Amino acid sequence: MMEAKLGVTTCDKCQEPMREGQPVLIITEGSISDSKKDLDYQGSCVRYACHLNCWDGVEEIEQATRYSKARS
Numbered sequence: 001m002m003e004a005k006l007g008v009t010t011c012d013k014c015q016e017p018m019r020e021g022q023p024v025l026i027i028t029e030g031s032i033s034d035s036k037k038d039l040d041y042q043g044s045c046v047r048y049a050c051h052l053n054c055w056d057g058v059e060e061i062e063q064a065t066r067y068s069k070a071r072s
């Protein structure tokens with residue numbers, strides 16, 4: 001179980017708001033803080049967030065992350 005506060009409120013794909021109870025897919029950037037037993041993960045930022053229904057696969061993420069790198 002992971003909980004996170006997201007800085008985004010809309011889907012990166014359809015631009016509609018992501019609401020309570022909706023299944024979503026979130027891609028985060030972060031690092032492994034502990035790898036002794038299970039991996040502990042500390043996220044630093046959200047790279048991509050969309051409704052689970054809007055997800056079309058890895059290609060889309062590659063495009064999205066390339067786009068955000070070009071912007072910054």
Ligand SMILES: [Zn+2]
Binds near residue numbers: 013
């Ligand atoms: Zn969507």
